[in-house]
Amino acid sequence: MADVEHTIGLLLGTEDDWPRAYEAMLRRIGAVTDDQGRTHVTRSVRVTIEPFNLRDSPRHDLVIDRLAYWYYHPREWLKKIALMDDVYLLNSPFTFQAMEKHAAYCAMMRLGLKVPETVLVPFKNPLDNSRYAYTSGRYNQPFDLEALAESVGYPMYMKPYDGGAWVGVSRIRDVGELHAAYDASGERLMHLQAAIEDYDVFARSLTIGPETMVMKFRPELPMHERYAVEHDFLTPAVGDEVVAISRVVNAFFRWEFNSCETLIRGTDVHPIDYANACPDVAVTSLHYYFPWAMSALLRWTVYCVVTGRKPRLDTDTSRYFAIADDPSLSYAEKLDGYRRLADDYFEIDRYQEFCAKHLGHVDDVVADWIGSEEFRLLLGSTVREMYPPHEHERFLGHFNGLIDAWLRDHG
Numbered sequence: 001m002a003d004v005e006h007t008i009g010l011l012l013g014t015e016d017d018w019p020r021a022y023e024a025m026l027r028r029i030g031a032v033t034d035d036q037g038r039t040h041v042t043r044s045v046r047v048t049i050e051p052f053n054l055r056d057s058p059r060h061d062l063v064i065d066r067l068a069y070w071y072y073h074p075r076e077w078l079k080k081i082a083l084m085d086d087v088y089l090l091n092s093p094f095t096f097q098a099m100e101k102h103a104a105y106c107a108m109m110r111l112g113l114k115v116p117e118t119v120l121v122p123f124k125n126p127l128d129n130s131r132y133a134y135t136s137g138r139y140n141q142p143f144d145l146e147a148l149a150e151s152v153g154y155p156m157y158m159k160p161y162d163g164g165a166w167v168g169v170s171r172i173r174d175v176g177e178l179h180a181a182y183d184a185s186g187e188r189l190m191h192l193q194a195a196i197e198d199y200d201v202f203a204r205s206l207t208i209g210p211e212t213m214v215m216k217f218r219p220e221l222p223m224h225e226r227y228a229v230e231h232d233f234l235t236p237a238v239g240d241e242v243v244a245i246s247r248v249v250n251a252f253f254r255w256e257f258n259s260c261e262t263l264i265r266g267t268d269v270h271p272i273d274y275a276n277a278c279p280d281v282a283v284t285s286l287h288y289y290f291p292w293a294m295s296a297l298l299r300w301t302v303y304c305v306v307t308g309r310k311p312r313l314d315t316d317t318s319r320y321f322a323i324a325d326d327p328s329l330s331y332a333e334k335l336d337g338y339r340r341l342a343d344d345y346f347e348i349d350r351y352q353e354f355c356a357k358h359l360g361h362v363d364d365v366v367a368d369w370i371g372s373e374e375f376r377l378l379l380g381s382t383v384r385e386m387y388p389p390h391e392h393e394r395f396l397g398h399f400n401g402l403i404d405a406w407l408r409d410h411g
């Protein structure tokens with residue numbers, strides 16, 4: 001019998017691969033002892049969707065959410081359990097608005113990050129709202145789209161202000177493409193954003209709590225090949241900056257499970273998409289990096305419940321802006337300042353000490369399980385569900401090979 005028991009809720013959509021992996025490995029982690037010598041056992045349950053009284057008490061200590069961005073009923077449940085019950089959430093449900101990219105662009109521009117020039121244009125087509133015609137007739141200024149585009153500069157990207165999954169994103173090289181894309185945007189609100197051309201590396205980093213994995217991303221390839229298995233593709237200084245930016249964005253918005261895309265040209269790091277809280281962690285996307293993602297998720301969630309880390313819904317916006325607005329500081333000095341705030345938010349030192357002392361076995365649990373028959377069966381069934389029959393053999397070979405490579409490197 002453990003002294004304390006904790007329950008982690010998984011709020012899920014269609015995926016079954018990483019949840020099964022997480023559940024199996026959490027069971028294997030077993031009891032964890034804290035600094036006072038008390039033993040803690042942590043279990044996971046899947047969250048179901050049903051009517052809830054706002055005064056009901058949930059049974060969860062922490063919830064990992066992969067659904068609420070798309071599904072409003074559980075989103076409102078998350079707000080309720082955050083406000084009323086202090087349930088620990090990996091992403092604050094109150095900064096969802098910023099996950100619409102636009103607010104995140106604004107905040108990071110104010111912090112001085114090298115976000116490309118970005119303009120928000122009004123809707124192309126009238127909204128389906130009886131008052132819109134009157135309002136737009138009275139207040140919408142006519143504007144010259146071509147001149148606006150000229151000021152951003154070609155080539156550029158037109159993309160939804162609240163985008164995700166590349167939907168509605170187009171690359172614009174000339175006036176013809178500009179009009180075609182704007183006409184097609186209809187009732188979607190669009191940004192025009194200067195393209196970062198001829199970049200050296202597209203880095204996509206996945207952050208879970210205080211842990212970040214920076215991966216080399218190849219957006220031009222099919223999904224299963226986008227994450228290259230490559231190490232040392234950034235200089236230490238640029239690698240550090242990418243990690244700092246990922247951590248700062250997250251701490252600023254109180255996100256702890258998010259991915260961040262930066263384009264690196266020379267020594268300049270340009271963030272272009274960093275509001276992907278609820279990121280894809282499917283084994284068929286992350287492959288070689290999947291075991292890392294699971295171990296980080298296990299460590300951070302267990303750390304949070306065992307140490308009783310308190311959720312911090314309040315944001316530190318003004319502390320970040322005080323650094324941002326100080327004209328005596330260079331870009332590097334500002335980034336250092338933000339990073340200190342972020343490291344403090346994530347309790348980096350305490351976390352590392354706790355992991356070394358109490359969670360040293362997690363890496364072995366993960367390596368053992370990833371090497372097990374159970375995991376290979378899970379990988380097999382995921383591939384069979386995802387790809388048409390004539391591609392099964394090819395993709396089974398592909399993903400099993402990448403997992404073998406991970407086991408060789410980490411076994």
Ligand SMILES: Nc1ncnc2c1ncn2[C@@H]1O[C@H](COP(=O)(O)OP(=O)(O)O)[C@@H](O)[C@H]1O
Nearest residue numbers: 157163164165166167169193194195196219273
């Ligand atoms: N400013 C930019 N410069 C260069 N490429 C870009 C830029 N903006 C978007 N892209 C390309 O378009 C893709 C999708 O845009 P992104 O902003 O990431 O939207 P989504 O949220 O749909 O992923 C990016 O992964 C990148 O390949």
Ligand SMILES: [Mg+2]
Nearest residue numbers: 165166261273
């Ligand atoms: Mg993106």
